[in-house]
Amino acid sequence: MATRGRATIPLLFLLGTSLLFAAAVSASHDEEEDRRGGRSLQRCVQRCQQDRPRYSHARCVQECRDDQQQHGRHEQEEQGRGHGRHGEGEREEEQGRGRGRRGQGEREEEQGRGRGRRGEGERDEEHGDGRRPYVFGPRSFRRIIRSDHGFVKALRPFDEVSRLLRGIRNYRVAIMEVNPRAFVVPGLTDADGVGYVAQGEGVLTVIENGEKRSYTVRQGDVIVAPAGSIMHLANTDGRRKLVIAKILHTISVPGKFQYFSAKPLLASLSKRVLTAALKTSDERLGSLLGSRQGKEEEEKSISIVRASEEQLRELRRQASEGDQGHHWPLPPFRGDSRDTFNLLEQRPKIANRHGRLYEADARSFHALAQHDVRVAVANITPGSMTAPYLNTQSFKLAVVLEGEGEVEIVCPHLGRDSERREQEHGKGRWRSEEEEDDRRQQRRRGSGSESEEEQDQQRYETVRARVSRGSAFVVPPGHPVVEIASSRGSSNLQVVCFEINAERNERVWLAGRNNVIAKLDDPAQELAFGRPAREVQEVFRAKDQQDEGFVAGPEQQQEHERGDRRRGDRGRGDEAVEAFLRMATAAL
Template sequence: MATRARATTLLLAAILFTAAAAAVASREDRRGETSLGRCMQRCEEDRPSYERARCLQQCKEQQRQQQQEEERRREHGRHDDDRSSSRDRRGEGSSEEEDERREQGTSGRRPYVFGRRSFRQVVRSEQGSVELLLPFNQASSLLRGIKNYRVAVLEANPRSFVVPSHIDAHCICYVAQGVGVVATIENGEKRSYTIRQGDVFVAPAGTITYLANTDGRRKLIVTKILHTVSVPGQIQFFFGAGGRNPESFLSSFSKRVQRAAFKARISEERLEKLLGRQDKGVIIRASEEQVSELRRQASEGGHGPHWPLPPFGESSRGPFNILEQRPRFANRHGRLYEADARSFHDLAEHDIRVSLVNISAGSMNAPFFNTRSVKVAYVLDGEGEAEIVCPHMSRGEGGEREGRRREQGKGRWHEEEEEEEEEQQVGKGYETIRARLSRGTVFVVPSGHPVVASASRDATLQIVCFDVHAENNERMYLAGTNSVLKKLDPQAKELAFASSAREVDEMLNAQQEEAFLAGPEQQSGRRGEEEEDEGRRRRHRGRGDEAVETLLRMAVGAA
């Protein structure tokens, strides 16, 4: 009887498990159908008629990839269930997979943080790649204010060449590593110049651009922020040469148009090869002679330094090296370098400021917020942590609720979103979004949101920041010698902090550094040393007092 009862119980458990799995799969299918429907609707509404067929095909391909990813994730979850359960029973906390997901910002409660897996390779060859971060507004409705911007990273192997191309977006670039040559064709004129680490350069939308890594040992790495000008948040790459994947746009014209356009009297096979039907891709190997010639042309056609006010109101486009400029802030805890419209005229048209932040090991930046700009930060090197104070996400709420609102239809979604924002205005508290930082992490800080980044004890943390909407923006520090809180009237300090103005000033004046400070671990270590020194001083004072008393007694006795 006992054996039969156990068999019945196992059978019921299997039936319930199967039913639950089917329900989850059904929900995933419905979610995928909804996502596909939204994508197809955007194609119909946003794309011109000649691009709709291709857009619809891309929607279907994206859905297929998402379904495959979900299948892999479910399969991976089934394999890890037993392992996770045993780990929880041992009391070891969350699994490594959960830590990785939190680090990569895939949780709905961390809409401002993106790990390396949030990038998608849009170009790949044996000689390099281009990776593109997913659109911000697709990650969270809180980032819809920068839906026109994307982040991209180019990596080119030593002595490689990126074929001529253009994109439908303005491109603001920072050279994170290596040396190379960049050539642009704009307004009917070709400009060629060398680039190296620390350079900022701009390629406006539609500018034909090609570059080469002229170093024989190191990769050339260029981080970019792209401002889309056609479809918000959507980037289209147009390669003038390349293989079948990606394909040259020149080879996409019909054969009769190709012959008419170029007056070609050669065979169709020869014409097809010349117009890009080769199989090497768009990042290809270059010979030493070719690299040397590209370098020579760049040195002959190079540009001088940029002046704050270019002569005759025209800007000679070229690189601007921020590492050669005087740091905006610098002390033993860190350095801040900047390029803005005043120092680099090419940025004036794009309302973007580029900055490089070097935070020394164990140090941090002073808490601050931007009055107008949205900071898009990319970690170049090192490890650390960031904290962003957000009023949009009250404690106990997550991305699941936002996801449910998205499913309810466009009008209803906006209505509930506005209601939530009104609730936040009456003070439901703040959510501190904490993120681990490592190479390749992207984090976004909306305007008005206080932020702190700190470096680990082992290495300097290096971050390149693109501040969108930089015009008339002001960085408001909340701690340090330049803290804006020091500007408060004494009465305002007493009322705001519920303490005397003297106590508030003691707190604000205790920190003698500016912009970059000792990190929490350094502060705690220093505090321990100070307490130990104070104890020694007290012990010394005690022995001194005893000696004085002995001398006084001797003097009195002698009298």
């Protein structure tokens, strides 16, 4: 027994030594994995700082950390399954190459193009900390009504996109397209609508207060449709689609609207009520209305249908008998029409070689008065742009009708909010809106200069994005904006703008002949810019500031400056030749 006990001691010693060695190897391996993971995280953070805008650094860093944690969980699962180092090495290699295709490649592609869904507004966060919360690409629109013969699509409610757009939570932007010889069946919408006919021609009928009005609509017309009025629309053009861009002021539910077709609306009532109200039989009702339209898709599918040529001729005839909208005298008489008002037939408010601006407001089109909306169309020539300006009261809801270009919007709220939220996000959490309000109140109680401190430290962010046909963008009041038409395109950049709260709004120009800086007193200019007033006036009162509303774009201006330099060089050469000739003449 003693001999057996002495033989067991070396075995136990060897077993303990093996366990200690295995633990040391495992610890060394874990330390190496931690170092590798730390290096990968550090590389990802560096990419965030180099490739992403400053106000999105915090979000990008958090994505790096989340990917790191997820990677670590995957490694533990793989180790538990016995996959060993091969799977770990593949994941480390993929992680070390740039946080995977999704984390880096897609972000770089979206940032470079300026067209990613997230930047265009389709995936902006609820609190408005997206890179471009004011710009929406064509894919940001959702189909509300769809059919083989046309559709209606709309942007999401603005307060769901960004908290910075809560001021227009009751408004929606929509686009209707109706195919040639198609008919939008009679129905009503629980929202006031103001539309602009961007393309095509058709016949619109509105029944309001028991009065029926039928009239033709065509490109350039502004249309006003009150909530609850029964309407139907036909595209009488045999070749082109009828396209209408519009805004809807929702009434029943803020930010929500519904189109009610007449037939399914009636069919939803019980038969006993309908037979009593219409004084008819069940058989006739069944033949007329069919089965109750209970499914939403069935309602949508019958909203836009095909019309025969005979039916279209009859609609055109009724419109020609009652159509007065396009034949009335010009304002002020024309402005009293309740039908349509054609912007493109009016004298442009601003016109030069760089673009034209057409406007309709309550003074020129009386139907806009009760909605407090101004409708404007900007037609910008390739390579030109609007002079920087801001609206004092109006929210501007814009839809690109034709062409392509860029838009720049200066946002003070985005800069301040994003910086604050970066700091909070770096600490591991976001502050809610209620917490921010409590924080402000506490600071006001503690110090009366809280608002002044915030203003002194305020930073502005510029939202830049490319836009093309079907894009939309929103400009809140007090936000300078510039719209630039691409110099490479063959067509003008055409934008229709719906300006809400238009009655007391003023458009303030920051450049051009009527810019507000040039109107400041000399001391105000010196104090604002920290330079002598003469230097300020050399910029804002220069002879080159003679264009109004529309000016040369960046590329046009660069080409103009290069031409001036070439002409200057030729001028200096001519002066040298003249001097030589004078000297030669004097010598002779």
